[in-house]
Amino acid sequence: FLLSSAALAQPIPSDVRRAAAELRDSALAGSAAWDVVESLVNEVGPRPAGSAGDVAAVAWAVAKLEALGFSNVRAEDVVVPHWDRGTLDVRMTGPYAQPIVAASLGGSTGTPSEGIEAEVVRVPSLAALRELSERELGGRIVFVDHVMERHRSGRGYGTGSRIRGCAHYFAAERGALATLIRSAGTSEHRFAHTGSMIRNGQAPTIPGIAIANADADMLAYAAGSESPVTIRIHSTARQLADHVSANVIGEVPGKGELADEIVLLGAHLDSWDLGVGAIDDGAGVAIVTAAAKLIIDSGVAPRRTIRVVLYANEEFGLSGAQQYYENYSADLDKHVLGMEADFGAGRVWQLASRVADDRLVTVLALQNLLEPIGIELGGNQSGGGADLTPLRRAGMPVLGLRQDGTDYFDYHHTADDTLDKIDRDDLDQNVAAFVTAAWVAANIDSDFGRLPIDTSEQSCAAEYD
Amino acid sequence: FLLSSAALAQPIPSDVRRAAAELRDSALAGSAAWDVVESLVNEVGPRPAGSAGDVAAVAWAVAKLEALGFSNVRAEDVVVPHWDRGTLDVRMTGPYAQPIVAASLGGSTGTPSEGIEAEVVRVPSLAALRELSERELGGRIVFVDHVMERHRSGRGYGTGSRIRGCAHYFAAERGALATLIRSAGTSEHRFAHTGSMIRNGQAPTIPGIAIANADADMLAYAAGSESPVTIRIHSTARQLADHVSANVIGEVPGKGELADEIVLLGAHLDSWDLGVGAIDDGAGVAIVTAAAKLIIDSGVAPRRTIRVVLYANEEFGLSGAQQYYENYSADLDKHVLGMEADFGAGRVWQLASRVADDRLVTVLALQNLLEPIGIELGGNQSGGGADLTPLRRAGMPVLGLRQDGTDYFDYHHTADDTLDKIDRDDLDQNVAAFVTAAWVAANIDSDFGRLPIDTSEQSCAAEYD
Numbered sequence: 001f002l003l004s005s006a007a008l009a010q011p012i013p014s015d016v017r018r019a020a021a022e023l024r025d026s027a028l029a030g031s032a033a034w035d036v037v038e039s040l041v042n043e044v045g046p047r048p049a050g051s052a053g054d055v056a057a058v059a060w061a062v063a064k065l066e067a068l069g070f071s072n073v074r075a076e077d078v079v080v081p082h083w084d085r086g087t088l089d090v091r092m093t094g095p096y097a098q099p100i101v102a103a104s105l106g107g108s109t110g111t112p113s114e115g116i117e118a119e120v121v122r123v124p125s126l127a128a129l130r131e132l133s134e135r136e137l138g139g140r141i142v143f144v145d146h147v148m149e150r151h152r153s154g155r156g157y158g159t160g161s162r163i164r165g166c167a168h169y170f171a172a173e174r175g176a177l178a179t180l181i182r183s184a185g186t187s188e189h190r191f192a193h194t195g196s197m198i199r200n201g202q203a204p205t206i207p208g209i210a211i212a213n214a215d216a217d218m219l220a221y222a223a224g225s226e227s228p229v230t231i232r233i234h235s236t237a238r239q240l241a242d243h244v245s246a247n248v249i250g251e252v253p254g255k256g257e258l259a260d261e262i263v264l265l266g267a268h269l270d271s272w273d274l275g276v277g278a279i280d281d282g283a284g285v286a287i288v289t290a291a292a293k294l295i296i297d298s299g300v301a302p303r304r305t306i307r308v309v310l311y312a313n314e315e316f317g318l319s320g321a322q323q324y325y326e327n328y329s330a331d332l333d334k335h336v337l338g339m340e341a342d343f344g345a346g347r348v349w350q351l352a353s354r355v356a357d358d359r360l361v362t363v364l365a366l367q368n369l370l371e372p373i374g375i376e377l378g379g380n381q382s383g384g385g386a387d388l389t390p391l392r393r394a395g396m397p398v399l400g401l402r403q404d405g406t407d408y409f410d411y412h413h414t415a416d417d418t419l420d421k422i423d424r425d426d427l428d429q430n431v432a433a434f435v436t437a438a439w440v441a442a443n444i445d446s447d448f449g450r451l452p453i454d455t456s457e458q459s460c461a462a463e464y465d
Numbered sequence: 466f467l468l469s470s471a472a473l474a475q476p477i478p479s480d481v482r483r484a485a486a487e488l489r490d491s492a493l494a495g496s497a498a499w500d501v502v503e504s505l506v507n508e509v510g511p512r513p514a515g516s517a518g519d520v521a522a523v524a525w526a527v528a529k530l531e532a533l534g535f536s537n538v539r540a541e542d543v544v545v546p547h548w549d550r551g552t553l554d555v556r557m558t559g560p561y562a563q564p565i566v567a568a569s570l571g572g573s574t575g576t577p578s579e580g581i582e583a584e585v586v587r588v589p590s591l592a593a594l595r596e597l598s599e600r601e602l603g604g605r606i607v608f609v610d611h612v613m614e615r616h617r618s619g620r621g622y623g624t625g626s627r628i629r630g631c632a633h634y635f636a637a638e639r640g641a642l643a644t645l646i647r648s649a650g651t652s653e654h655r656f657a658h659t660g661s662m663i664r665n666g667q668a669p670t671i672p673g674i675a676i677a678n679a680d681a682d683m684l685a686y687a688a689g690s691e692s693p694v695t696i697r698i699h700s701t702a703r704q705l706a707d708h709v710s711a712n713v714i715g716e717v718p719g720k721g722e723l724a725d726e727i728v729l730l731g732a733h734l735d736s737w738d739l740g741v742g743a744i745d746d747g748a749g750v751a752i753v754t755a756a757a758k759l760i761i762d763s764g765v766a767p768r769r770t771i772r773v774v775l776y777a778n779e780e781f782g783l784s785g786a787q788q789y790y791e792n793y794s795a796d797l798d799k800h801v802l803g804m805e806a807d808f809g810a811g812r813v814w815q816l817a818s819r820v821a822d823d824r825l826v827t828v829l830a831l832q833n834l835l836e837p838i839g840i841e842l843g844g845n846q847s848g849g850g851a852d853l854t855p856l857r858r859a860g861m862p863v864l865g866l867r868q869d870g871t872d873y874f875d876y877h878h879t880a881d882d883t884l885d886k887i888d889r890d891d892l893d894q895n896v897a898a899f900v901t902a903a904w905v906a907a908n909i910d911s912d913f914g915r916l917p918i919d920t921s922e923q924s925c926a927a928e929y930d
Contacts, residue, residue, distance in 0.1 A: 042686045045563040052562065097517065098510040098741070101880060189654045190740070190881045214883035218741075221507040275655070276563070276683075415566060416655045418679035 011362040012369070012440055020369055020439040023294050027432035028373070033290035034424045036064065037283055037345075041276040041419050048273040049313035050082025050243035057269050061248035061285075061310050068289065069296045070250030070308065078312040078323040080245045083107055085194075085273065086236030090180075090209060092219065093117060095227035100215045102180075103192035103274060104237045105164060105208040106316050115234035116141070116177050116207070122223050126163055129170050138175030141231050142167065143182075145216055150186045154343065154405035160184030165199025166460035168208045178207040178233055182216035186407075190214050191414035194272050196316050200459050207235050245270070245312040247320045252292050254442065255301035262307050262331075263441045264396075265292060265434065266340040266387045268314035275417030279408065283422055283430075284341035285310055291434035302442035304336065311387045314342070318386060325390035335396045336447040339437060340385025341430065344411075345422040346404030348433040352378030355397040356449020363399070363448075366440050373432055378402060393455070397448035399441075401433045476827040477834070477905055485834055485904040488759050492897035493838070498755035499889045501529065502748055506741040506884050513738040514778035515547025515708035522734050526713035526750075526775050533754065534761045535715030535773065543777040543788040545710045548572055550659075550738065551701030555645075555674060557684065558582060560692035565680045567645075568657035568739060569702040570629060570673040571781050580699035581606070581642050581672070587688050591628055594635050603640030606696050607632065608647075610681055615651045619808065619870035625649030630664025631925035633673045643672040643698055647681035651872075655679050656879035659737050661781050665924050672700050710735070710777040712785045717757050719907065720766035727772050727796075728906045729861075730757060730899065731805040731852045733779035740882030744873065748887055748895075749806035750775055756899035767907035769801065776852045779807070783851060790855035800861045801912040804902060805850025806895065809876075810887040811869030813898040817843030820862040821914020828864070828913075831905050838897055843867060858920070862913035864906075866898045 012020075044060050047053035058075050065073045083106055090102040121136065122143045123129045129142060144167045149156030167179045185193035190212045197208040211219070222229045248269060253259065267284030271277020292308050312320030328335070337355075351370055353363045360380060367377045383389070384398025392398050411417045441448070477485075509525050512518035523540050530538045548571055555567040586601065587608045588594045594607060609632045614621030632644045650658035655677045662673040676684070687694045713734060718724065732749030736742020757773050777785030793800070802820075816835055818828045825845060832842040848854070849863025857863050876882045906913070 038686070042563075042683055043561050045561065045683075056562070096508050096510065097521070098507075188885065189656075190879075190883055191654075214741075214881075214885055217883075217885065218507055218510075221503070276679075414655075416679075418655055418682075420653065420679055420682065 011365045012444055016440060016443045017369060020436045023298065023439050024369065024373065024432045024436040027294055027428055027435050031290040031428050031431040032293050033286040033427045033431050036289050037278060037286035037422060038419060040282045040285060041278045045276045046273045047269065047271050047277060049080035049245060049270050049316050049319065050240065051273065054245050054270060058246045058248055061269055065248065065250035068293050071253050073250045075246035075248050076327060078245050078247055078320045079242050080313040080319045081316060082240040082243045083316060084238055084240055086110060086238060089234045091232045092222060092229065093232050094230040095225045096222055098218055101190050101192055101212040102209050103194045104235055105194055105197035105210055107196055107198040107204050108208045108235065108237045109204060109206060110235045110237045111207055111233055115232055117230060117232040118177050120219065120229040120231050126166055126170060129167060132174060134175045137171060140176055141178045141180060142171040142176045143180040143219060145182050145220060147182065148184055148186055148409065150406065152404050152406045154408060157184065157409060161195065164195050164197055168197055168204040168206055169202050169460045172206045176206065178209065180209050180211055183210040183212060185412055185414065186409040187213065187414060187416065189416065191416050193413040194274055195413045198317065202460055207233060209233065247312050247324055248310040250308050252295050252302060252306040254303055254305040256303050258303045259305055260334055261304040262335045263304050263438055264307050264309055264335055264338040265438060266309045266311060266338060266385060267342060268320065268387055269310040270313050270315055272315055272413050274413065274415040277417060278419045279344040279411050279417050279421050280413065281342045283345035283427060286427065287341040287430045287434055290431045291438055294435050295439060302439065304442040306438055306442050314387050318389065321387040321390050332391065332394050332396065335391055337441045338384055338388040338391055338396050338398045339401060339434065340388050341434065342385050343403040343405050344408040345427050345430065346406065346408060347426045347429045348375050348401045349404050350376050350378040350402040352382035352400035352402055353380050354382045354384060354392065354451060355380065359446065359448045362444065362446065366437060369436050370433055373429055375433060392451065395450040395453055397451055399437055401437065403430065476830045477909055481905060481908045482834060485901045488763065488904050489834065489838065489897045489901040492759055492893055492900050496755040496893050496896040497533065497758050498751040498892045498896050501754050502743060502751035502887060503884060505747045505750060506743045510741045511738045512734065512736050512742060514545035514710060514735050514781050514784065515705065516738065519710050519735060523711045523713055526734055530713065530715035533758050536718050538715045540711035540713050541792060543710050543712055543785045544707050545778040545784045546781060547705040547708045548781060549703055549705055551575060551703060554699045556697045557687060557694065558697050559695040560690045561687055563683055566655050566657055566677040567674050568659045569700055570659060570662035570675055572661055572663040572669050573673045573700065573702045574669060574671060575700045575702045576672055576698055580697055582695060582697040583642050585684065585694040585696050591631055591635060594632065597639060599640045602636060605641055606643045606645060607636040607641045608645040608684060610647050610685060612647060613649055613651055613874065615871065617869050617871045619873060622649065622874060626660065629660050629662055633662055633669040633671055634667050634925040637671045641671065643674065645674050645676055648675040648677060650877055650879065651874040652678065652879060652881065654881065656881050658878040659739055660878045663782065667925055672698060674698065712777050712789055713775040715773050717760050717767060717771040719768055719770035721768050723768040724770055725799055726769040727800045728769050728903055729772050729774055729800055729803040730903060731774045731776060731803060731850060732807060733785065733852055734775040735778050735780055737780055737878050739878065739880040742882060743884045744809040744876050744882050744886050745878065746807045748810035748892060751892065752806040752895045752899055755896045756903055759900050760904060767904065769907040771903055771907050779852050783854065786852040786855050797856065797859050797861065800856055802906045803849055803853040803856055803861050803863045804866060804899065805853050806899065807850050808868040808870055809873040810892050810895065811871065811873060812891045812894045813840050813866045814869050815841050815843040815867040817847035817865035817867055818845050819847045819849060819857065819916060820845065824911065824913045827909065827911065831902060834901050835898055838894055840898060857916065858918065860915040860918055862916055864902055866902065868895065
């Protein structure tokens with residue numbers, strides 16, 4: 001599959017290419033992204049679905065997009081669940097007395113007011129958990145002790161998040177009282193990583209708790225003792241009444257006959273509550289906002305409309321993504337491409353995609369424009385980002401500007417997700433990648449085709465490993 | 466000041482030198498240190514003065530020294546203060562709403578039950594704080610925003626710990642309600658560093674709170690707003706009744722006419738409560754214990770007695786050090802040398818000392834034995850270690866085997882002080898250094914002389930910077 005550079009250039013007209021390269025280079029010279037994320041995390045801070053921070057974030061986003069010159073700025077209501085972690089106290093009570101650094105997982109039930117104290121059964125995987133019976137697990141606390149792999153692609157998170165989402169399901173089925181997991185994260189510091197324990201709608205009936213790596217090591221050491229390991233848990237986590245949050249949307253309007261077509265740039269406005277949501281997903285909000293802002297500032301309207309969507313509640317059930325899909329169901333075919341920034345602020349190293357096969361030549365030509373900023377070509381199986389899932393499953397093509405995630409899971413869903421983890425230059429490289437791709441997608445003659453409708457279903461029972 | 470290698474060798478007879486080198490090399494090949502610290506932090510964990518962990522640590526230490534074959538193992542009562550941090554909640558309430566990661570400083574008072582909410586006055590230093598008047602600070606919360614320097618020697622801790630110990634003194638004098646400090650630590654992760662706020666006996670009358678670096682950055686950002694920065698603090702910290710803890714002592718008895726002379730190897734058994742006290746000072750306990758254990762296992766008695774002292778309550782007032790000094794006041798002149806390991810588990814890079822000038826030649830000869838493990842010669846102004854202070858001020862010479870402290874203050878006094886921060890090989894290098902120095906000190910003909918009696922006094926008023 002070799003193409004001459006003339007052929008590579010063909011799918012993107014030279015004027016589009018030239019303008020995209022200029023936007024790319026101006027992003028590298030300094031974009032608005034740092035100011036956006038600095039403002040969001042300092043002035044709003046934690047913003048989990050349903051919280052006061054969530055309300056503040058919506059107001060912040062509307063004001064910010066308006067101040068930056070976006071058009072058609074609006075907040076579209078999204079009903080979101082409201083889970084409150086309350087307080088949590090976890091202690092090893094035998095064979096040694098040790099406080100345990102822990103965090104309730106999103107959706108966890110609380111304990112009875114007197115707490116739970118029980119013997120711990122340690123397993124290395126969901127497969128091992130499924131092999132145990134009610135006789136072995138009944139009345140006990142399951143501890144899934146899986147060490148998540150560190151990798152640039154973030155691939156260790158597949159297994160990690162499956163354990164987070166499914167351990168409670170298998171454990172409760174077998175009569176266990178609670179689940180502990182070694183955090184689905186890679187931090188070498190003493191942080192517990194939260195995250196939703198609701199997967200495929202299977203809501204928990206028992207507490208689910210993540211513990212820090214060092215604490216998991218302590219439990220593993222204790223498991224080598226001849227005495228049983230016992231744990232006491234007290235948690236007031238609970239589900240509250242639903243709230244109304246919002247997807248915040250702003251546009252760079254297209255001009256001409258393609259103006260009703262949409263190039264969607266997504267990120268999510270909500271965050272977990274433990275940190276301030278700098279890398280997850282303040283960085284993404286900043287990247288897509290700053291990319292569109294560069295196009296606004298260029299003074300030249302794109303042919304297609306560039307729509308920035310800052311989604312409500314990605315973290316705890318993709319409420320915003322689902323609501324957007326429902327709101328725009330009559331308009332799905334107008335969404336010619338989606339891109340999401342939701343993997344931190346590491347440099348983009350790969351352009352992956354999921355587009356119609358006969359449009360891969362356009363992706364290749366785009367990669368040619370991104371090559372100077374260190375971006376190689378990836379495969380055509382990109383998921384595109386969690387918030388894009390409903391649109392992608394309905395046929396919308398996506399690009400995946402894959403960020404370096406080597407240290408993403410050191411901070412992800414922890415108290416340590418703070419502004420100092422973001423490098424300004426890396427952030428601007430992201431903006432450069434997004435603005436290049438957005439400009440190209442919004443201005444070429446062709447689109448990226450449509451994808452086959454995806455109706456596959458998943459469940460914990462089907463996908464354990 | 467040049468000496469031939471023959472002259473260098475002279476102060477240490479060749480048989481002593483040979484045996485010391487063998488001990489050094491056997492330590493490098495693998496010592497008991499890792500097992501000791503692993504056992505202490507996993508089986509006892511946090512052990513602040515007066516806590517249940519403190520009691521457990523004393524029992525653990527007696528059992529451990531006996532099991533390792535020490536002689537004259539004993540626990541000598543030490544009355545210790547018992548401070549309880551209770552609960553703490555710190556929030557920025559204006560101009561932005563942000564939870565703040567914080568830790569009460571040891572000795573802090575609590576707040577009234579309704580908490581404190583007040584405007585924040587931010588200052589960069591104690592000197593700047595002292596320049597403000599009651600009109601400026603009365604009814605307000607002082608925030609001392611000093612960024613501690615990272616350095617191998619740990620020198621940034623001088624200013625950091627002075628701020629921790631003296632800010633409340635100057636603030637309360639001027640009518641402030643509480644003090645916040647940017648943690649006296651260097652962690653780039655979101656940990657607040659605790660530590661005693663009692664310096665030179667000046668007990669606090671207002672709450673003293675350390676906040677994480679990322680949270681200090683948030684306050685600094687907020688201070689750039691036009692609206693006042695307000696903080697709400699709720700703390701149940703309090704002083705409880707004194708407890709009886711103990712210095713735990715074990716010996717390798719000397720043989721012959723110098724057997725009543727003591728070479729003291731010190732470390733402290735207590736820790737702060739937030740972490741498990743792996744680097745502070747489980748590592749030190751392990752280093753001095755494993756060094757003496759190598760001498761026990763060699764089967765050859767030293768001429769002088771090597772005494773391992775695991776001190777009670779270093780962290781919150783040096784109670785054990787003071788009690789040891791009082792218990793052995795009749796015996797001070799028999800303490801020919803002291804060494805303490807209380808700076809983590811980084812490799813020893815320098816041999817400093819405080820000995821009589823005419824014995825520096827012995828220090829130089831000892832450094833010659835330590836050169837192969839990467840240890841250079843330092844100055845003759847070493848403090849020797851906090852627990853040695855009363856003995857040193859009374860005239861006991863000290864050696865300072867200075868550990869690399871580049872990352873020590875990343876973990877020091879935080880929840881992140883856990884076992885995974887210790888490298889086994891580095892720990893064994895420490896044991897090698899200590900066993901070499903201990904063997905030499907216990908077996909040479911001469912001692913290290915005596916130091917002039919030090920009666921200098923310090924106070925916050927005299928030493929602010």
